[in-house]
Amino acid sequence: MARALDAATAPHGIDRYIELVSPTWSTTEVRGRIVGVVRQTSNTVTLTVEANRNWHGFVAGQYTQLTVEIDGVRHTRCYSMATSATASGRQFELTVKAHPNGLVSNHLVSRARPGMVVGLTPAQGDFTLPGQRPERVLLISGGSGITPVLSMLRTLCAEGHSGPVTFVHYCLTAGDLTYGAELSDIASRHPNVRVIKIFTDEPGAGDFDGFVSVAQLDAIDASWRQAETYMCGPAPLMSAAAAIYAEADLGIRLHTEAFTLSQWIAEAPDVSGAIRFTGSGTEVRSDGRTILDQAEGAGLTPKSGCRMGICHSCICPLVSGTVRNVVTGVVTADRGQDIQICINAPVGDVEIDL
Amino acid sequence: MNTAQKFQLTDADLDSLGEELDALRATFVADLGESDVAYMRKVIKSQRALEVAGRALLFAGFLPPAWLAGTAALSAAKILDNMEIGHNIMHGQYDWTHDPALSSKTFDWDTSCPAESWQFTHNYMHHTYTNIVGKDRDIGYAVLRISPDQRWTPFSIGNPVYAALLALMFEHGVMLHGIDIEQLRSGEKSWAETWPTLKAGLRKSAKLLLKDYVIWPLATGPMALTTLAANASANVARNLWAFTIIFCGHFPEGTYEFSMEETEEESRGHWYFRQMLGSANIEGGPLFHIMSGNLSHQIEHHLFPDLPAHRYAEMAPKVREICERYGLPYNSGSLSKQFGSVVAKICRMALPGRGRAAAPGPVPSFPVPVRRGSAAIAA
Numbered sequence: 001m002a003r004a005l006d007a008a009t010a011p012h013g014i015d016r017y018i019e020l021v022s023p024t025w026s027t028t029e030v031r032g033r034i035v036g037v038v039r040q041t042s043n044t045v046t047l048t049v050e051a052n053r054n055w056h057g058f059v060a061g062q063y064t065q066l067t068v069e070i071d072g073v074r075h076t077r078c079y080s081m082a083t084s085a086t087a088s089g090r091q092f093e094l095t096v097k098a099h100p101n102g103l104v105s106n107h108l109v110s111r112a113r114p115g116m117v118v119g120l121t122p123a124q125g126d127f128t129l130p131g132q133r134p135e136r137v138l139l140i141s142g143g144s145g146i147t148p149v150l151s152m153l154r155t156l157c158a159e160g161h162s163g164p165v166t167f168v169h170y171c172l173t174a175g176d177l178t179y180g181a182e183l184s185d186i187a188s189r190h191p192n193v194r195v196i197k198i199f200t201d202e203p204g205a206g207d208f209d210g211f212v213s214v215a216q217l218d219a220i221d222a223s224w225r226q227a228e229t230y231m232c233g234p235a236p237l238m239s240a241a242a243a244i245y246a247e248a249d250l251g252i253r254l255h256t257e258a259f260t261l262s263q264w265i266a267e268a269p270d271v272s273g274a275i276r277f278t279g280s281g282t283e284v285r286s287d288g289r290t291i292l293d294q295a296e297g298a299g300l301t302p303k304s305g306c307r308m309g310i311c312h313s314c315i316c317p318l319v320s321g322t323v324r325n326v327v328t329g330v331v332t333a334d335r336g337q338d339i340q341i342c343i344n345a346p347v348g349d350v351e352i353d354l
Numbered sequence: 355m356n357t358a359q360k361f362q363l364t365d366a367d368l369d370s371l372g373e374e375l376d377a378l379r380a381t382f383v384a385d386l387g388e389s390d391v392a393y394m395r396k397v398i399k400s401q402r403a404l405e406v407a408g409r410a411l412l413f414a415g416f417l418p419p420a421w422l423a424g425t426a427a428l429s430a431a432k433i434l435d436n437m438e439i440g441h442n443i444m445h446g447q448y449d450w451t452h453d454p455a456l457s458s459k460t461f462d463w464d465t466s467c468p469a470e471s472w473q474f475t476h477n478y479m480h481h482t483y484t485n486i487v488g489k490d491r492d493i494g495y496a497v498l499r500i501s502p503d504q505r506w507t508p509f510s511i512g513n514p515v516y517a518a519l520l521a522l523m524f525e526h527g528v529m530l531h532g533i534d535i536e537q538l539r540s541g542e543k544s545w546a547e548t549w550p551t552l553k554a555g556l557r558k559s560a561k562l563l564l565k566d567y568v569i570w571p572l573a574t575g576p577m578a579l580t581t582l583a584a585n586a587s588a589n590v591a592r593n594l595w596a597f598t599i600i601f602c603g604h605f606p607e608g609t610y611e612f613s614m615e616e617t618e619e620e621s622r623g624h625w626y627f628r629q630m631l632g633s634a635n636i637e638g639g640p641l642f643h644i645m646s647g648n649l650s651h652q653i654e655h656h657l658f659p660d661l662p663a664h665r666y667a668e669m670a671p672k673v674r675e676i677c678e679r680y681g682l683p684y685n686s687g688s689l690s691k692q693f694g695s696v697v698a699k700i701c702r703m704a705l706p707g708r709g710r711a712a713a714p715g716p717v718p719s720f721p722v723p724v725r726r727g728s729a730a731i732a733a
């Protein structure tokens with residue numbers, strides 16, 4: 001049916017017609033509509049998103065790539081679902097924290113409202129609970145890294161998991177805590193669940209004080225070494241915990257989700273770094289020239305045309321890193337964005353799909 | 355004497371011209387935003403609505419008013435699709451939005467030429483090497499003699515007939531344009547190298563033929579024949595319109611052509627200079643500009659091919675002012691004037707010799723009284 005409709009609407013395809021009737025209608029793309037907006041703290045927003053029929057659920061711990069449009073330009077960022085994965089239906093919840101200079105996070109925190117349409121991808125990521133649930137689980141999160149770990153906690157509770165679950169959450173102050181009431185409620189209704197809140201900048205306010213350490217883990221849960229640990233948070237927490245687990249020879253028990261802050265944008269042109277062409281697997285040290293010149297220097301033959309930025313023949317997606325337009329000086333670090341490689345040069349390490 | 359010398363422009367003048375146009379570009383780039391996207395989405399929505407309405411009306415194609423209205427709506431939809439939407443999106447004018455529906459990488463239009471082939475011949479070859487005889491294949495589309503610098507052969511006598519045929523079959527002409535017949539003829543390119551481009555073009559054509567001449571006629575059941583006639587009419591109407599507008603872009607009297615020698619190692623300023631002198635505008639109202647894909651602002655389009663075309667009208671007075679200051683012609687005229695001069699040229703070029711302009715165009719005679727740009731004044 002969809003194929004016949006596509007043939008009758010060639011070359012655009014039926015999606016380009018039905019989306020004009022309702023922006024979430026599509027036969028292939030995952031899109032969603034924001035149906036609930038709650039601001040738990042002054043710099044976060046918790047969104048309830050209802051996805052269209054192309055959404056096929058998620059596993060606790062996974063994320064979706066959310067696309068929003070800001071002043072006519074689409075931007076995509078990864079956010080983890082916070083809801084229990086057992087819930088049926090196509091609704092889920094995301095919590096977004098406004099980062100300084102974070103374009104998308106600030107936009108959502110200040111502007112998100114019910115009815116807003118967003119682009120989504122199918123759930124992805126392998127930071128997930130194994131199908132065979134571990135007997136003993138330790139969940140550690142920091143700041144807005146709470147969402148995938150909370151999804152695991154909610155999922156285990158919804159499934160009636162009976163093994164001991166310890167949930168440790170770090171944030172700066174009590175005022176920064178999201179989901180505080182719900183966490184207390186979960187702990188009171190599930191005798192196997194312990195919830196520990198630690199406010200690193202507010203001594204005495206939480207269940208424990210200070211940064212993660214062996215002594216602190218020992219005090220929280222004497223048998224933490226026997227637990228499968230799932231952790232998501234900012235880099236300092238992640239590296240400190242990873243060091244502790246490595247020291248105790250428990251690296252295999254620690255499962256983490258890299259927590260990406262708003263993408264880094266270089267202040268000044270920095271030509272040092274590596275360019276990795278992900279399509280061909282080629283990697284070269286950057287010499288500061290345009291990506292097209294350097295790709296050709298590396299023996300690749302990318303499609304190109306005018307070499308002056310007018311014909312758009314050479315556009316390729318930026319996989320990661322930052323590039324600078326040598327004509328306008330504009331710096332870009334949006335992942336997945338198509339860039340004109342004939343007039344963009346790398347700033348630091350970059351990956352290009354070429 | 356090269357063209358820049360005819361206008362008494364030094365390299366420094368050309369550089370300052372380039373800087374002024376770069377600065378103009380930058381002010382528009384900085385201003386791009388929601389209103390541009392909203393405009394293009396509105397045009398797309400209107401186009402889709404016209405298309406759906408046109409196809410729906412043809413279910414009642416036995417009623418002459420319904421048939422006429424359906425055909426007109428479908429013709430307008432195809433024109434909008436090709437001109438204001440397809441041509442402009444495929445130029446990358448909306449790539450900055452990162453919306454896949456507005457991306458030059460993914461968009462394809464309702465015409466036989468596949469997006470990728472057109473992006474090569476048009477975005478790259480034609481827009482980079484505009485009006486360079488021997489490099490810009492849009493000069494005559496390999497079948498017409500449109501410039502006195504093209505050699506006359508007895509074949510040229512058929513010029514007006516070829517032009518009429520090209521106008522009727524324009525979408526297929528553009529599709530076949532992807533194959534470089536000159537290179538094929540000279541043996542520079544083999545059939546094996548050409549075949550993939552032709553295959554892609556034929557496949558795309560087949561898809562559209564299936565849609566317009568099989569699927570929709572059958573869908574309208576007993577109205578199959580009237581629907582088929584309507585769809586064919588809409589395609590031809592679009593072909594004639596696109597041919598008219600596009601031929602007014604570079605061929606009217608008063609547009610300049612350039613030699614390969616004078617454009618070797620050319621500066622950015624000279625590139626701009628060549629784009630301005632090689633293009634011609636058509637005057638008209640807002641709806642005319644939309645239906646022509648804003649190619650009626652051919653000069654602005656050639657200066658800034660990847661900026662949203664609906665902004666060209668805003669740029670035009672600024673570009674005209676710059677032209678005046680540098681003593682350069684700004685070729686602009688009504689559709690009848692511009693197209694009339696193209697038709698006259700096509701007929702004239704059928705005959706041997708360089709041909710004389712029927713009416714003197716806005717070509718300044720030499721020497722030109724020039725009011726210079728700031729760089730020259732400083733000198």
